[in-house]
Amino acid sequence: MRCLVIALLAAGCSREAPSDCERAVHHVLFDLTAASDSPPADHDKAMQAKIAERTQVLEGIETLTLPVCKREGLTKAQLDCIFAAKLPQDLPALATCPAIVAARPSWLLVGTADGLPPAPSPPPQ
Secondary structure (H helix, E strand, O other): OHHHHHHHHHHHHHHOOOOHHHHHHHHHHHHHHEEEEEEEOOOOOHHHHHHHHHHHHHHHHHHHHHHHHHOOOOOOHHHHHHHHHHOHHHHHHHHHOHHHHHHHOOOOOOOOOOOOOOOOOOOOO
């Protein structure tokens, strides 16, 4: 019986914590962009369907973005900039954060105060 309990505990603990990229990409896509138009829980079925569709689209974007983030990596300073943004209104400040300006991740398409995203650097050849 003890072996079974230990095996179950080990299996439950085997799930790794989300990587920096998983946390950062999810934060930008779901916490910052999706938070701006989350309706109350009692909204009609049509609105709930739109939210479900948007969530599905964001999950697809997240799936495609994670390998790019993992390949490029994130510095602690970039992570600090990303997680300092708490609301959708913070996105322009994220675009001007020094660590992001110094080396903007290609997947991070945030606008500046004028609404235009900074031009991405071409990948090295």
